[in-house]
Amino acid sequence: MPCLIQVEEHGLTVTFASDTADGQPESVPFSSLTVSAGGLDHDHLVVKWNSVQGERTLxxxxxxxxxxxxxxxxxxxxxxxxxxxxxxxxxxxRRRLVWSLVGGAILATVLGLWFGSDLLVELAVTRIPIEWEQKLGESAYRDFLSHQEVMKEGPAVTALGEMMHRLTEQIPNNPYEFDVTVVKSDVINAFALPGGYVVVFTGLMKKAESSEEVAGVLSHELNHVLQRHGLERIVKSLGLLTVAAIVLGNQQGLVGMMKQLGVELLTLKFGREQETEADLTGLQLLQRAKIDPSGMIRFFERLSEKDQGRMEWLSTHPMSTARAERLKAELAALPKKSPEPFTFDWKHVQASLGSQPVAVP
Ligand SMILES: [Zn+2]
Structure with a gap:
């Protein structure tokens, strides 16, 4: 029952707000009071006394x-x-302590979600200078190439150079100096390392029916670099504390730490969102470069139809029907541009690659 308390020299005067009481203020001398802590959460001051109506508790x-x-x-x-x-x-x-623990847990969860959604990772990546990324990519690139048979010249090297030139001149404010190397290997693969270091295997070039198919793969890979997807993966794998350190400005030792990842760079798997982004921006880049973008889709589709050779590229780029359909829809939405052919003859390039031409399905 709510009441009004007046503290006076002799004791308390209690006036009950409710009409159910007799309406008269009750005067309680200090001498009849006992005092303790109590209440629902033990955070009230409990005052007790005996009145004519029985025991009162305030x-x-x-x-x-x-x-x-x-x-x-x-x-x-x-x-x-x-x-x-x-x-x-x-x-x-104690209650404040519990609440601050609960608050801390909530904050940690929010940070965790934020980190999980990659926003913190992306923020960290924007703070890493391009030169660092180049150092990191270049060291992995040199490492990798030192164990490979590199094709230094010939029609295939010239053809890839022309494709790279057509694509890169359509990248506004390009901070990267892309470097492409042809590796003699029947593995059907191509990849780009952070910093713009591109490797194309002759197996992929033999498998492609047209230069536009290879250019499609290149455009996709270049866009992984431009969107700094590799760096995002690395930073993410380094963990929340490292990310926080980068965001807060402590970048010392980061390059060394990333270099330790070394060969992991080569088997880096991108996330689904990153693939979608590289697909879409890759398609747009092809369009700007006046290279027929349907080659890209066609190559993806053909690779997933037939299971021959070592389809390394396919293992990191699973081709689903949904992906092909989305690419086709994106392509249909782009303004039509008449493609300009390359100066080389693709059959001639393929013939230069090796003895057995790959059967065209
Ligand atoms: Zn990709």
Missing amino acids: YLKNPDVIRAFRETVPHHLSLPFAQAAEQVRQVRH
Whole structure:
């Protein structure tokens, strides 16, 4: 029952707000009071006395009343009052502690979600200078090539050079100096390392029916570089603490740490969102470069139809029907541009690659 408390020299005057009481203020001398801590959460000051109506219990929470009570309370009540007040303080302190733990847990969860959605990773990546990325990519590139048979010249090298030139001159404000190397290997693969280091295997060139198919793969790979997807993967695998350190400005030792990942760069798997992004921006780049973008889709489709050779590229780029359909829809939405052919003859390039031409399905 709510009531009005007046703290006076002789004791308390209690006026009940409800009509169910007799309406008369009840005067309670300090001498008849006992004081303790209590209430639902043990954070109330509990005052008890016996009145003519029986035992009364008053739960005090209002700090003004409690302060007035403390200032007026006679000597015999001051010790229990101090003990009760101390108990209430402890309970409130514990509750604050619990709430700050709960708050901390909520904050950690929010950060975790944020990190999970890659926003923090992307923020960290924007703080890594391009030159660092180039150092990282170049060291993995040199490492990889030192174990490979590299094709230094010939029609295939010239053809890839022309494709790269057509594509890169359509990239506005391109911060990368792309470098492409042809590796003699029947593995059907191509990849681009952070910093713009591109490797194309002769197996992929033999498998492609047209130069537009190879250019499609190149355009996709270049866009992984331009969107810094590799760097995002690396930063993510380094973990939340490293990411936080980068965001907060401590980048020391990061390059060394990333270099330790070394060969992992070569088997880097991108996320589904990154693939979609590279597909879409890759398609747009082909369009700007006036290279027929249907070659890209065609190559993806053909690769997934037939299972021959070592389809390394396919293993990192699973081709689903949905992906092909989405690419076709994107292509249909782009403005039509009449393609300009390359200066080389693709059959001639393929013939230069090796003895057995790959059967065309
Ligand atoms: Zn990809």
